[in-house]
Amino acid sequence: MLDPRSIIFILSALSLLMAVVLFAMPRSVRERVGGARYWSSAMLMVATASLLYGLRGMIPDFFSLTLANFAGLGSIALICAGGRCFFERPPRHAALLGSVLLANALMFYFFHVEDRLAVRVVIFSSLSAALMAYFGLDVLRHRPRQPDRAQFPYLFTAGSVFIDVAISGLRILNALAMPTQGGDFLAPTPINVLYFSTHSLLAICISVGFILMLNDRLHALLMHQLSHDALTNAYTRRIVVDMATRELAAGARKPASLLLLDIDHFKRVNDERGHQTGDEVLKHVVRVLIGGLRANEPLGRYGGEEFIVLLRGTDLDTALQVGERLRARIAASPYRGGGDADPQAITVSIGVATARPDETLEQWLRRTDTALYDAKRHGRNCVVAG
Ligand SMILES: Nc1nc2c(ncn2[C@@H]2O[C@H](COP(=O)(O)OP(=O)(O)OP(=O)(O)O)[C@@H](O)[C@H]2O)c(=O)[nH]1
Numbered sequence: 001m002l003d004p005r006s007i008i009f010i011l012s013a014l015s016l017l018m019a020v021v022l023f024a025m026p027r028s029v030r031e032r033v034g035g036a037r038y039w040s041s042a043m044l045m046v047a048t049a050s051l052l053y054g055l056r057g058m059i060p061d062f063f064s065l066t067l068a069n070f071a072g073l074g075s076i077a078l079i080c081a082g083g084r085c086f087f088e089r090p091p092r093h094a095a096l097l098g099s100v101l102l103a104n105a106l107m108f109y110f111f112h113v114e115d116r117l118a119v120r121v122v123i124f125s126s127l128s129a130a131l132m133a134y135f136g137l138d139v140l141r142h143r144p145r146q147p148d149r150a151q152f153p154y155l156f157t158a159g160s161v162f163i164d165v166a167i168s169g170l171r172i173l174n175a176l177a178m179p180t181q182g183g184d185f186l187a188p189t190p191i192n193v194l195y196f197s198t199h200s201l202l203a204i205c206i207s208v209g210f211i212l213m214l215n216d217r218l219h220a221l222l223m224h225q226l227s228h229d230a231l232t233n234a235y236t237r238r239i240v241v242d243m244a245t246r247e248l249a250a251g252a253r254k255p256a257s258l259l260l261l262d263i264d265h266f267k268r269v270n271d272e273r274g275h276q277t278g279d280e281v282l283k284h285v286v287r288v289l290i291g292g293l294r295a296n297e298p299l300g301r302y303g304g305e306e307f308i309v310l311l312r313g314t315d316l317d318t319a320l321q322v323g324e325r326l327r328a329r330i331a332a333s334p335y336r337g338g339g340d341a342d343p344q345a346i347t348v349s350i351g352v353a354t355a356r357p358d359e360t361l362e363q364w365l366r367r368t369d370t371a372l373y374d375a376k377r378h379g380r381n382c383v384v385a386g
Pocket residue numbers: 231262263264265266267268270274275276277278279282303304305376380
């Protein structure tokens with residue numbers, strides 16, 4: 001059986017490896033996904049702490065105990081802060097650093113003033129368990145719930161964290177039951193071997209969990225970028241057109257309708273207020289339109305200042321009502337973001353068409369486009385059926 005010192009050296013080497021893997025992630029990932037920087041630093045701290053613990057008796061106590069304890073608890077605080085950043089909340093540096101410094105001060109006292117190993121173990125394991133439990137609950141509470149998102153990375157990480165918390169709990173109970181004054185924390189007792197081996201394995205599982213969660217977040221970001229327009233955050237044209245194709249393929253069981261919306265005289269906005277204001281107006285229009293649509297009514301950017309909406313299970317009369325509602329919403333929501341400038345009045349023209357049996361997507365789109373053209377010819381700011 002391996003003795004605690006060997007296990008600690010193995011943990012140090014593996015943590016260093018995990019730190020390298022996390023640090024080797026492209027800079028763009030670390031900048032874009034909160035938490036990555038904290039978790040790579042945490043693994044470096046685990047590697048440092050383990051190395052210092054492993055050298056106990058060979059290097060001064062200040063390094064193998066005081067500094068090692070600081071790095072050990074510091075790494076857990078970094079994991080916590082990383083979790084908060086990953087889920088887009090402030091990292092709470094002050095509270096985390098404060099708790100680590102307080103625990104270290106107490107452990108310093110219980111070494112230099114009163115040498116009580118059991119008390120040090122209780123202090124270390126209590127804070128470690130509390131911070132890890134906090135992180136585990138964060139992961140469980142804030143994990144993504146969308147049906148297309150993976151659950152495994154989050155459940156695996158939280159599961160490993162909670163087992164680690166339970167092991168710390170066992171260590172606390174053991175220290176309370178058998179307080180051996182001034183003993184050696186590297187002694188090859190069954191609880192030490194159990195603690196150091198499971199803790200090492202779990203530290204690696206947790207860092208694998210970081211990589212899985214970062215990977216899931218990156219995948220979600222990439223999918224979002226592929227399916228959404230970069231400027232307005234509406235769907236891309238391809239996504240809504242693909243959805244419309246599937247509606248057509250589903251057959252004539254339920255009617256489906258398309259709306260094509262075009263901002264009236266948008267060129268004037270660019271010419272009179274500049275391209276940047278034009279961009280802001282486009283974003284504003286999308287916000288107003290999305291506010292007037294249900295979650296199952298996707299809005300896509302069809303081209304420059306033209307948008308498309310798919311209305312599933314909606315006949316022509318209802319689609320015309322939706323179109324009229326959107327037209328009125330936009331007309332009642334001038335863009336007011338231009339500083340001191342007067343609000344920018346906006347109107348849209350809308351073409352509506354309901355899919356006919358045996359019609360191709362191209363024919364359906366062409367009828368909708370013709371209806372939009374008619375709306376423009378009829379003086380704009382109106383809804384026309386195709
Ligand atoms: N700011 C900005 N302008 C865009 C963008 N995409 C397209 N445009 C502008 O949208 C304007 C569209 O102008 P036109 O097609 O002439 O149509 P319009 O002025 O809206 O007039 P009608 O459609 O006939 O009412 C052009 O000036 C394009 O440069 C964009 O992403 N940002």
